[in-house]
Amino acid sequence: MNPRERFAAIMHYQPRDRCPIMDFGFWEETLTLWQEQGYPAGVDPDLFFGMDPQWRMCGCIVGLWPPFPVLKLIDEGETEIIQQADGVIVQRGKFLGSIPRHLRHTLVDRDSWNAFYKPRLRADDPLRLPAGPAWEMQLAEWTRPDRDYPLFIEAGSLYGVARNWFGLERISEIMYDDRPLFEEIVETLADVVIAVVEVVLGAGVRPEAASMWEDMAYSGGPLMSPKLFKQILVPHYKRITATLNKYGVDIVFVDCDGNIELLAPLWLEAGVNTMFPIEVGKWKADPLEFRRRYGKAMRLMGGFDKHILMASKEAIAREIERLAPLVEEGGYIPTPDHRVPPDVPFENYLFYIEEAKRVWGKGLANLKPTGKPEKRAKQDATA
Amino acid sequence: MSQPNLDLLFTAIVDGDAKKAAAVAQEAVAAGVDPQTMLADYMIPAMDEVGARFEANECFVPELLISARAMKAAMEVIRPLLLGRAVEPAGRVVIATVQGDLHDIGKNLVATMLEGGGFQIVDVGVDVSPDKLVEAVQMHRPQIVALSALLTTTMPSMKRMIDRLVQEGLRQRVKVMVGGAPVTQEFAEEIGADGYSDNAAGAVTLARRFVGVAA
Numbered sequence: 001m002n003p004r005e006r007f008a009a010i011m012h013y014q015p016r017d018r019c020p021i022m023d024f025g026f027w028e029e030t031l032t033l034w035q036e037q038g039y040p041a042g043v044d045p046d047l048f049f050g051m052d053p054q055w056r057m058c059g060c061i062v063g064l065w066p067p068f069p070v071l072k073l074i075d076e077g078e079t080e081i082i083q084q085a086d087g088v089i090v091q092r093g094k095f096l097g098s099i100p101r102h103l104r105h106t107l108v109d110r111d112s113w114n115a116f117y118k119p120r121l122r123a124d125d126p127l128r129l130p131a132g133p134a135w136e137m138q139l140a141e142w143t144r145p146d147r148d149y150p151l152f153i154e155a156g157s158l159y160g161v162a163r164n165w166f167g168l169e170r171i172s173e174i175m176y177d178d179r180p181l182f183e184e185i186v187e188t189l190a191d192v193v194i195a196v197v198e199v200v201l202g203a204g205v206r207p208e209a210a211s212m213w214e215d216m217a218y219s220g221g222p223l224m225s226p227k228l229f230k231q232i233l234v235p236h237y238k239r240i241t242a243t244l245n246k247y248g249v250d251i252v253f254v255d256c257d258g259n260i261e262l263l264a265p266l267w268l269e270a271g272v273n274t275m276f277p278i279e280v281g282k283w284k285a286d287p288l289e290f291r292r293r294y295g296k297a298m299r300l301m302g303g304f305d306k307h308i309l310m311a312s313k314e315a316i317a318r319e320i321e322r323l324a325p326l327v328e329e330g331g332y333i334p335t336p337d338h339r340v341p342p343d344v345p346f347e348n349y350l351f352y353i354e355e356a357k358r359v360w361g362k363g364l365a366n367l368k369p370t371g372k373p374e375k376r377a378k379q380d381a382t383a
Numbered sequence: 384m385s386q387p388n389l390d391l392l393f394t395a396i397v398d399g400d401a402k403k404a405a406a407v408a409q410e411a412v413a414a415g416v417d418p419q420t421m422l423a424d425y426m427i428p429a430m431d432e433v434g435a436r437f438e439a440n441e442c443f444v445p446e447l448l449i450s451a452r453a454m455k456a457a458m459e460v461i462r463p464l465l466l467g468r469a470v471e472p473a474g475r476v477v478i479a480t481v482q483g484d485l486h487d488i489g490k491n492l493v494a495t496m497l498e499g500g501g502f503q504i505v506d507v508g509v510d511v512s513p514d515k516l517v518e519a520v521q522m523h524r525p526q527i528v529a530l531s532a533l534l535t536t537t538m539p540s541m542k543r544m545i546d547r548l549v550q551e552g553l554r555q556r557v558k559v560m561v562g563g564a565p566v567t568q569e570f571a572e573e574i575g576a577d578g579y580s581d582n583a584a585g586a587v588t589l590a591r592r593f594v595g596v597a598a
Contacts, residue, residue, distance in 0.1 A: 029536070079485075079510075093485060093510075099533075101485040101509060168488055172445030173452070176399060218489070219564045220582045225443040258564075262440070282567050282581070307535070341535050 001366075002148035003053050008208050011251045011274070011299055013330040019360040020052035021353065021367065024277055024302065024335050029342040037346035049353045050368030055150035058142060058200055058207060061128040062156040062193045064120040068106070086165055087116060107165040109174075110181050117165065121188050123195035142205040153200060155210040155240055155252065156193040158186050158233050159224065163216065168223065175228060183232055190236035194243050201247035209251035210244050212272060217258030219281055226262045234270045241271025251299060257338065259283045264290065268298050277302030279337045287334070288326055299331040306336045309344040313351045320355045327360045334360060387411045389425045392457060396429035399449030401456040408460035418461035419470055422501070430454055430499035434584030444492065447583065451495040473501035474594035475525040477557075479511035481540035486533040489563055492583040493529060500587040501596075502527075513540075513547035520553050526594050529586065530576075532563040541566075542574040558593040562586060 001009070001017045009016035026045055035041050040048065067085035074081040081091050081103065090100035106116050130138055142151055162185050163171050175182050197210070216223045241252050253274040254267055261283070264275055278285050278300055287303035308319050326332045334356070340349060353370050361367045387410045395404035411421055433450040436442040442450075476497055480490045487509050494504045505523045507515060520528060528548070532538050541561050548554040558577040561570075571579035577593065580586040 091485065099486060101487060168444065169448055169491075172448045175445050176449050221440060221443065223444050225446065228445075281564065310535075343535055 004148050004150050004208060006052075007055070007150040007333075010330050010333060011209070013296060016330075017366070018362045018364050019327045020333060021049075021356055021361050022051055022054055022333060022335050023049070023340070024337070025339045027339050027341055030340050030344065033342045034346040034349075039346050048371060049349075050357070050370045050372070052368070053149050055152045055208070057211070058151060058153045058205060059130065059138060060154055060196045060200055062154050062196050063161060064117070065122075065125055065128055066120065068116075086161070088164060088167075102164075102167050105165060105167050105170060107162075108170060110178060113181060113185065117185075118188065121192055123188075123191045128192075128196050129199060139203055139205065142200075142207075143203075150209065151205070151207040152209045152211045152253070153197060153205070153207040153244075153249065154193075155197065155212045155244065156189060157213045158189050158236055159216045160214040160256075161189065162186070163223065172224075175224065179232075186232055186236050190239055193240050197240070197243055201244070201249065206247065207249055209253055209274065210240075210249050211253045211255065212240075213255045215255070215257050217256055217260050217263060219259055219283060221259050221261065222263050226266060229263060230266055234266055237267065237270035237272055245271065253301070259285065261285070264298070265294065268294060273297060274299040274301060276300075277335065277337050280305035280307070281337075285337075287323065287332060291326055291329070291332070296329075296331055300326075301333045302335050302337045303332075304334050304336050306338055306340060306344065309336060309340065309348050309352055311348075313348060316348060316352050317355055320352070320359050324359050385414070387414055387416065389416065389421065392421065393425045393429045393432075396426060396450055396453045396457065397432050399446060399453050401449070401453040404453040405456040405460055408457040412460060412464065418464040419468065421457075421461055422465070422470075426454055426457055427499070427501050430496070431587075434496060434500075434587055437584045438582060447492070448495070451499050454499045472503040473596050474527060474590060475503045475505065475523060476527040476529050476590060477505045477507060477516070477519045477523055477525040478529040478531070479507040479516055479519075480509040480531045480533075481537055481544060482510055482512045483540055484532050484534055484537035485509045486531070486563075489533065489583075490529075490531040493531065493562065493580075493586045496583040496587050497529070497590055500591065502587075502590060513544050516544050517547055517551050517553065520548065520557060521551075525557060527590055528557045528559045529590075530559065530561045532561075532566060535565045538563075538565055538570065541576070545575050560586065560589055560593070 003020060006016050006020055031039060031045060064086060068083060068087040070085050071083040072080060073083060079091050079093050083089050087106035088102055089104040090102055092100035107113060129135060166174060244252060251274055252272045253276050254272045255276050257279045259281060260275060275298065278287055287300045290298060290300055304319060308315050323334050327334060357367050387407060389411060392404060392407040395407055433442060433447055437447050478490055478494050480487055494506055498504050505519060505525060507519045530541050530544055532541060545559055560578045561576045562580050566579060568579045578589045580589050
């Protein structure tokens, strides 16, 4: 069974050989710190740990086009102030893993929307997709019958990107001060996604899933009320998922950190049926509880509490065993619930991977070995 | 002049209607209503109501923010009158995101709610070193220090902040409250903080308990 077949079988509760072994990624600081604990410098962690291949994305642009120029405005030593490609001026640490701090937003009201953002969100902009021979090459790759990896199509964001452009405070005000503007932004974002998806899927590409990103929750719950979410966002999620479903794409991911308890049923209602990465947090989200509450209609990915990776090998083994029945049932691919932070000991992570391969991967011979990246590279070369 | 209906001030703040809150406050000031009465009996209770709804998942971050904006609009109207009255705030809070951490959304929400609850806020910013915190405590002499962290890797900075306050002989003068996504009650106790809240409205309740003000 190749990774593409395995992914599709899991998400549709069909027979498969085992669960893929995947990660959410690592902080840069983690890999640097782990070098003092035995991790070899300069080696790709996925190769080193023997991960299964993750999905690849269809390369299409559903966000701002053209992007704002990235400008380094001020060098402050350990931090710097830059204008990002989304037009936001941020202060970011050069050496810290911290998320950049927003200092100023180009998008503040209807005028700035019309002047700077709306023109960058033309749904019919041909430059959103490769052209000519590049497009033909991409199509050939994406539609190749023997493609062995899961392919995802980008399905954008209806709130997360707008929140970044405005900042949390201003978008919160806009929802009440100028609701038509908020609605127009959401509709425009959905229009772009639908137009691009129509071109790609209309050309015969059949990805295994679509992927959305929102990050619209924190430890206390959603960053907007479920009532407004249902009124304003859900109809446009439904437009997007209906387009995807029309072409047989029935697995739609949403990447949202934080406590998603109040949003998950609304996403499911809208056809966004795969929650990722199910951040456990102090609110104790639990993939088993999600399955109990929403049944097999809701697929899950993530949900392994990264704090357990910091604790002990016994705790890691217990959690792997606890999640195993859900892995067996299907519709679930476990990974750490976010990038692995530097306070996870390298030894613990090695143990986690070996246990995951033994329990979730059933110890099968087609698993990649841990700690032998060279061997992996050779295997890949001869495959 | 007829007495304005001050319940409208309460409602305007709860509903997040800044224009109406300012207009009712203006009308009340013109009618000679005591600004301290407006603040204590209508405006702060309105923010308390918003906080209670927030904790009960009946309102969310946007509603909390627009209510705070309405509170500020009414405050702008009555502040000049309060200045001459030697009205003391409920307490003074020095608030900061700890060293190594640039996140400020949670800190700003807590500051907004504390301000709405009648506290004076000294916001020291993000990525604040123990030295900078000590300097702020010495300068502003707060009753409360509020520390925020979003990352497990920056949580230990909270302990360093508290240790530094101990070293400088300032620890007994202030109550320390902590919060942020990875922070828990257990962690707060472990590092010697006086209290923890998992949300902005709860932080106001905690701060009032610290300064002995009834909620």
